[in-house]
Amino acid sequence: MPPRFPGSSPLFALGVLLAVMSSSCRSNEKGVPQPPREGFEQDLAFLREHVDVLELAAADSAARVAVVPEWQARVVTSTAGGEGAAGYGWLNRERIAQGGLQPHMNVWGGEDRLWLGPEGGPFALFFAPGAPFELERWQTPALVDAEAWPVVERGPASVSFEKRGSLVNRAGTRFDLRLERTIRMLPRAEAEERLGVELGELRWVAFESRNALTNAGSAAWTKEGGMPSLWVLGMFRPSSRTTVVLPFDADPARGRIVRDDYFGRVTDERLAVGDAHVFFRGDGRRRGKIGIGPRRAKAVLGSWNPGREVLTLVEYDLPAEPTTDYVDSTWRNQEDPWSGDAVNAYNDGPAEPDEDSLGGFYELETSSPAAALAPGESLVHTHRTFHLEGPRRELDRVARAVLGISLDAIERALPESDA
Numbered sequence: 008m009p010p011r012f013p014g015s016s017p018l019f020a021l022g023v024l025l026a027v028m029s030s031s032c033r034s035n036e037k038g039v040p041q042p043p044r045e046g047f048e049q050d051l052a053f054l055r056e057h058v059d060v061l062e063l064a065a066a067d068s069a070a071r072v073a074v075v076p077e078w079q080a081r082v083v084t085s086t087a088g089g090e091g092a093a094g095y096g097w098l099n100r101e102r103i104a105q106g107g108l109q110p111h112m113n114v115w116g117g118e119d120r121l122w123l124g125p126e127g128g129p130f131a132l133f134f135a136p137g138a139p140f141e142l143e144r145w146q147t148p149a150l151v152d153a154e155a156w157p158v159v160e161r162g163p164a165s166v167s168f169e170k171r172g173s174l175v176n177r178a179g180t181r182f183d184l185r186l187e188r189t190i191r192m193l194p195r196a197e198a199e200e201r202l203g204v205e206l207g208e209l210r211w212v213a214f215e216s217r218n219a220l221t222n223a224g225s226a227a228w229t230k231e232g233g234m235p236s237l238w239v240l241g242m243f244r245p246s247s248r249t250t251v252v253l254p255f256d257a258d259p260a261r262g263r264i265v266r267d268d269y270f271g272r273v274t275d276e277r278l279a280v281g282d283a284h285v286f287f288r289g290d291g292r293r294r295g296k297i298g299i300g301p302r303r304a305k306a307v308l309g310s311w312n313p314g315r316e317v318l319t320l321v322e323y324d325l326p327a328e329p330t331t332d333y334v335d336s337t338w339r340n341q342e343d344p345w346s347g348d349a350v351n352a353y354n355d356g357p358a359e360p361d362e363d364s365l366g367g368f369y370e371l372e373t374s375s376p377a378a379a380l381a382p383g384e385s386l387v388h389t390h391r392t393f394h395l396e397g398p399r400r401e402l403d404r405v406a407r408a409v410l411g412i413s414l415d416a417i418e419r420a421l422p423e424s425d426a
Contacts, residue, residue, distance in 0.1 A: 047071070047086035047094035054083060057103050063164055063214070065192045070212035072192060075117070080156040080168040080188050082119035087210040087396055093315065095212070095394045097242040097368035112147040114365050118241040119216050119392060121188060122151050123174070124374060125334035128341045130233030131177040138177060140338040148174055156188065165191040171223065180232035183224035189217045193391065201322055201391060204408040209397035217389045222380035230345065234377035236334045239390035240353075242368045243319060245291030249312045250417050251352045251369065252410050253285040253297075254305040261302040266348060269296035269337065270358070277354070279420050284412055286420035289369035293356040298348030301329035301376070308350055308371055309410055311417045318402045320393040320409055323373040325349060332377045349374055 051073055054060050060083070063072040069088025073096075075081060084096030096118035103115055126133045127140060138144040147153075156168040167189040174182045191214060198213035199205055218237045228234045255264055265285050267273045273295040277288040287297055289310055306325040311318055335347035351372040356364045375388035395402060403414045410417075 047073075047084060047092050050084050050094040050096075050098055053100065054098070054103070057106065061158075061161070061166055063166065063190065063192050065194065065212070066164055067194050068211065070192065070214075072190065072212070072214050074166055074190050076158055076168065077155045078113075078115055078117065079121060079151050079154065079170075080166075080190070081115075081117040081121070082190055082214065082216065082392075083115075083117040085118065085212045085214060085392070085394065087212045087394060089210060093317070093396075095243060095317070095319070097244050097366070099366045102366070108153050111142075111145055113152055116242050116366070116368070118243060119190070119214075119390060120151075120240055120242075121186070121216070121218055122238040122240060123148065123220075124236040124238045124336050125233075125344065125347065126336035127338035128335050128344045129178055130180070130334070130344055131336075131338075132174055132235060134177045136175060136177055136179040145338075150174065150186070165189060174235075176233045176235075178233050181224070182228065182235060183222075184235075185221040185223045187219040187221070191215055191217070198393065202320065202393065202405070202409050204405050206395070206405075207397075207401055209395045209401050209405070211393065211395045213391065213393045215389055215391040217387065218375075219385050219387045220375075220378055220380075221385040222378070222382050225382055227381045228378055230332075230377075230379075234332070234334070234379050236347075236377050237375040237386065237388035238336075238372065239323070239374075239388065240370050240372045241321065241390075241392060242370050243289070243310065245289050245354070245367060245369050246312050246314050247290050247292075248314055248418070249289035249310055249369065250421055251287040251289045251308070251310045251354075251371065252412065252417055253287070253299055253308045253350060253352060254283060254411055255285060255299055255303045256305065257283045263300065264303055266298045266300075267295075269298070270294055273297060276422055281420065284410070284420075286417070287352045287354065288421055289352070289354055291354065291356050291364070291367035291369060293354065294358050294364065296351060296353045298351040300346065301325065301331065301333050301349040304329070304349040307409055308352070308373075309406075310369070310371065311406065311414060313414070313418055316396060316399065316402065318395045318406060318414075319371070320395070320405075321371045321373065322391045322393070323350075324375065324387070324389050326376065330376045332379070333374060334377050345377060347374070
């Protein structure tokens with residue numbers, strides 16, 4: 008989501024962005040009503056009124072996933088299946104119903120979309136060569152925001168896309184590139200292997216996006232000219248009690264634990280740092296963003312919604328020996344453009360109580376290392392999403408095994424607050 012804005016308050020810059028986007032992104036005001044219980048079937052029917060949808064189905068469960076090629080091959084929503092089943096992805100229903108394209112970025116929603124980093128800094132891909140870090144000069148590349156992606160192969164449980172294009176970063180370096188993206192449902196055995204735990208009697212959906220970036224040009228991508236990265240972002244439905252959980256390596260020699268100042272420092276009632284976990288509120292009520300670098304991050308993160316009893320987990324490719332070369336996407340002239348984060352969490356909402364939001368959601372995000380690629384070389388980043396429902400004792404068993412913490416401890420981490 009839009010980062011900080013040097014030269015003025017970062018919250019001010021976001022307020023300007025919302026004004027530019029106007030009411031098209033305000034799902035909390037009058038407009039298209041949310042369907043009862045925000046069910047998957049209602050979401051699917053609504054989407055099909057406005058855009059072509061590809062539906063994937065698991066072979067060994069009732070799980071399904073909805074993918075929209077027109078929106079850069081993003082996974083829009085998913086379900087564990089069953090009568091009246093919930094949909095897990097956040098949709099900006101008013102924006103989708105309005106149609107057309109918006110300046111700067113298109114906030115349609117979706118729980119797995121691909122961007123390329125860095126967003127800001129000297130090698131930014133969201134600013135033209137030499138452009139200042141000003142809102143009116145910021146533009147999400149059409150390749151990952153406004154262009155349809157062609158389908159190259161499709162089966163009942165997977166679909167593959169390929170997109171070619173060229174981008175020029177703020178330093179003036181041209182990147183000729185090929186992007187390949189496969190969305191695939193995970194069968195039970197593979198989902199259990201990835202998580203290292205049996206799913207038992209739980210209802211579940213598990214899918215992955217495998218994203219490949221290839222240097223299709225004639226020059227190597229280097230630190231001197233800039234190196235892009237693969238960046239996967241998932242938008243989810245918030246609740247007043249949802250807590251995001253980011254496990255981290257407790258070794259103090261690995262440096263900073265969490266960056267919490269993307270939009271101004273996150274307040275204590277919204278962020279807590281334990282011995283081995285960072286807790287962040289995912290209520291869609293107040294804007295904020297945090298990140299953990301590759302030396303501290305673990306290869307899994309998640310969130311717990313006790314009201315709906317949904318445990319969401321994200322597992323991704325983290326190098327066994329993490330490189331420090333991760334892009335920094337903040338809007339500023341950075342001392343070290345390669346000290347960025349491997350995982351991020353974003354909570355949408357007003358910057359101030361009387362201001363608008365982008366729609367009200369929270370995000371779980373993962374990134375690849377910077378792509379130091381010679382011509383013809385490729386970098387792959389795989390991002391896997393799991394949603395689990397069922398008896399609390401079973402969800403607690405999975406949370407302990409995968410995240411290393413109980414559901415009770417997650418619920419106690421942040422105080423009850425309307426802030």
